[in-house]
Structures are given as structure tokens and as C-alpha cells.
Amino acid sequence: MSALITITILALLLLYLGLFKAKKALLPVALIGLMVALVLSLMEWNSNAAPIFSDMMLYDRFAIAFSGITIFSTILIIALSKDYFERISSNVAEYYALILFSLAGIILMVSYHNLSMLFIGIEIMSVSLYILAGIKKRDFASNEAALKYFLMGAFSTGILLFGVTLIYGASGSFDLEGIKQYILKDPTAVSPLLYTGITLLIVGLSFKVGAAPFHFWVPDVYEGSPSLIAAYMSTVVKVAGFAAFLRLIMFSFAPLQDFWIPMIIGMSVLSLLIGNVTAVYQQHFKRMLAYSSISHVGYMLFAIIALNGSSDNAVFVYAAAYSVATIIAFGVLILLQGQVGNDSFDSFNGLARKNPFIALTLTIAMLSLAGIPLTAGFIGKFMMFSRALSSYHIFLVVFAALNAMVGIFYYFKVIVAMYFKEEDRKELIVPIYFKLVLGFSALVTIVLGVYPDFIASLI
């Protein structure tokens, strides 16, 4: 709760700073405020949380862990934003404020205890993102991304809301606990309305996280939006959507496993296949990242397929590894787009010779995304696969392992281009903020990979 209040007030404060032309203060204030929010939310770790505001919100360890990781990723992304928004227009304060508003929505999404809160959280997040996707007003790709995202998002929210209504019709409650009690009363004879409602909710949420077959907006939107916003969408927003998904299913729908598990398995297999196979054919780094983010959703869905008490842990570790590595990748992408103006794989040629530090961090990120041992990504994949194996989904794991090998192929394309293809090029100028974020993220990736106990049994 205190994190939510801090973030909202911070956003208002930034708007006022923008009003009084205190441009220099924006970034430091945003960073400090987010750190305060992070600390405040972590301080509630040991308070035995109970639902507050007549069961609207439950800021339990699950919520703290996921809001922690989303706030943390936002700090890293905002740190990359130095001089980024200024190039787009002069309304810098509003951009920061919108990012923070959407973060406030995300806090609601990970801590809701009532479907109405879930809906409002998703709406706050999405509305801010529709705007952020289109902030390059004169760029047609950005306009297209904003419009596409808006239409898709509006439809998916409509579907989600319809699902919520049907569930209310069946169970007479918006409350997660109330829905659970209704299902537990007689799991074999629940109303058919509930099944339809669950299906629609799953469809709506998979739109938001970009799981196949509801993924078709992802590549265009990520490619068209400004890279910094795309980084935010593919890390923070995706993790938040997943946390909301997991919370709903763990809290309420666990007794009806037989109904929704086949659906989730189908989505997972499709996401893995489409994400990985299409990513191989991409010529541009940003589009490759978009498709790879679809495939990562496929891996994360494993935790829901093999649902038990520690699924949240598995998702948490995976999400942490994925977010940190993706932030590195997008950070390098922003540098490259700003200074080379192109993000095809050829533009990475010879980067290792001129910018060894950048090349090293990007290599670590790619290894982590591919799931090579001693990086965080490996631990994430390992936890997911062992979850799925423990519930005897052997074919699924074999399929996923094959897909992971395909993944290694396209992630290594970048590394090969950087280290083994020679080309005369200018050295990229790396601002100090970038150095800090990239170095720190790479360090986190390695530390999590070597010593995963650090966060692996937190929740």
C-alpha cells in the first residue's frame, strides 16, 4: 500500500517539477522516489499481511516480491532514460509521470484481492502505455504501434471484463476468496458460466502478456514504440501480467485444474514454437527480442501448468533473470539506434574490439536469455523444467528443450557478430548511466546464476 501511495505521489511531484521547469531534477527525483518505494514495500516483508480495505488488496509476500522486481526493473530502465526523452520532445516530465502511473497500476495488478482491483490495475497500466507507445508523434511506426496496441488492448480488456462478469454471475463474488469458496463447495457441479468466465479471463490475460495465439500485436508494437518504452513493456509489464495471471490461478482456480491445464499447455507450446522459430528469421535485433519475449512467455507458463505452492518462486526467479537480461539487451539497442541509426545484426559487427565492455555485458545477457549455465537464465529455465517434470509433462519438457536449442542459435548470432566479424567502426560513446546499469545488470545475472539461493526460496 505504501509503495502505491509513494509512486502515485512521486508521479504528481514530477508533473509539478515539469511545470516549474526543473528539468535537471526530474531523473534524480524519480530514481530516489522509486528507491524509497522499493524500500517501503520491502519493509512490509515480515508483517503478516491481511486483506485491507474490505478485502480489496492483499499486500502479501507474493505481492511484495513482484512489486519489488517491477520497481527494481523500472529503476534500471529510468536510469537509461537520461537524455532519451529530450530527443523526442520537451514534455519530459509527463513521460516520467506516465511511466510511474503505469507502475502504480502494476502494483495493483500484483497485489489485488478482488477482480475489480485487477481490472482497474490493468486499465491504469494499459492507458498509460497506449500513450507511451505513441509519444514519437511524427514517427509513423510509433503511431501505428500506439493505435495497434490501443485497439488490441481495448478488445482484450473487454474480453477480460466479460470474463469477470460471468464469474460474478456464477459465484456471486468479485473476491478471490469468495470465488474459491464457491468452487470448493462443490468442484464437480459449478455453473457453466464459471467455465466460460475462466476461459475469457485467461484469453484476456494472455493478450496482456503476449502469449501465442494472442501474440500477433507484440512484434509490431515493440518495434514501433520507442526502444525505452519497448524495454519497459517487455520486462515490467510482462512480469506484472504474469504475476496477475499466477495470482488469479493460484488463489481461485486451482481446484479446476483439469479444465484449464490443457488450454495453458496449448498456449505454452504455441508460444515456444512461434516465438523461437520466427525469431530465427529476423534480421533486426529489436524484432528478434520481441519474438524471443513471446518464447519466454511459453517457458513461464510452465509454472502455471505444474501449479503448486512454489510456482510463484519459479516465476519470480525466471522473471528476475529475464528482466535483467532484457534490460541489458535494450540498453545496448538504445545506444546502437542512437549512434548508428540501425539495429540489424550487421551493425553489431566488430563491436567487441571497439567497445569490449558493452560487448561483454551483451554477451552475458544473451547467454542468460539462451539459458547457458552460470547465468541467471539457466537457473530460471532449470526451475521451470524441473517443475514441469515433477508433474510428469515429459513431452512438454523435451519440446521446450528443443526450442531452447533453437533459441541458442539466434542469441548466438549477436555474439558471433560482435566477436568474430571484423568491421571498421566508430566507438560507441557510452554515458556513465548506461555503464552503471549495464554493469550492474550483468553482475546481477552472474550472481543469480552462481548463487541462486539468494532469491530462489524467498516467497
Added chain:
Amino acid sequence: MNLFYFVAFLSVFFSLLVIFSKNPVYSVLYLIVTFFTFSIHYILLNAQFLAIVNFIVYMGAILVLFLYVLMLLNLNKESEPMKSNLLKVVGVIAGLCLLLTVAGSLKLLHVSDPVLLKNPDIGLVRNLGKVLFKEFLLPFEVSSILLLSAMVGAVLLAKKDITKV
């Protein structure tokens, strides 16, 4: 009861006019009147809030928006899209599906038990306000963030950029 039949007759009459008028602008105008009669129905049913929402949001906002869109589209004979045979077949199938659904639901229709409605004042604004400011206080307050972010965004997107001319 007489009032109900009168208003019901008006609703049916105007909704038929919506379909049968040739000019789309007239159609939308008749639709506004139809919705107005719906609002009267809601008041007759003691549902103040629905009546007001229907009046403000549907009649006031959405249909006026429709009207603007129609005017901007500049519909006339030349720009009317071709009505292919396939489209007609699709229309017939969709219409029959609707008819089937309506017929099926009519078959299940029965007079509701008037005792069932325990609280006849449930649709009053006062009761809604009580729920909104007690159980649903947090979502109600948090919606303000949603409205604020939408407002900031709308201004941001609509404002002219001074720096890049």
C-alpha cells in the same frame, strides 16, 4: 401501467424508424430518441442510476460521437460500399442466428416472481453510493489515477510540439 405501454410503444416505434430511415444521420437521431425512452423505462423500474448513466453516457456521449463520425465519413451514394451477394448471405445467416437465439430465450421465458426482489430500492443512487463509498472505496479512489493518467496522456498527445516545427 398505461404509461409503461405508451413508452414501450414509443421504444418499438422509434427503433423501427432507426432501421427504416434511409438517411444514416436520421437513424442516429432516432436512436437517440429510442435511448431516451429506455431511460424512462429505467425510471419506471425504480433504477435511477441506470437511467442517469443511460442518459448521460449513451445518449449524451456515445451517440453524439456516432453522429460526428457519420458526418465526418461523408456518406453518400457513391461512397457506399458494394453490397456483394456474399455479404447478403452472411447477413441472412447472422440474422437467422439472432432469430434462433431470441426464439430460444423466449421459450424459456416465464413471469418472474415479484416477491423475489427483496429490496425494491436497490437501483437508487443512494444505495449505490453507500456500496461505492464503503466496500468499493479503494477501487473508486484508485480510479482517479486512471483518469489522471488518461488526462495527462490526452493533453500530451494533442498538444502541438513547439520545439520541432
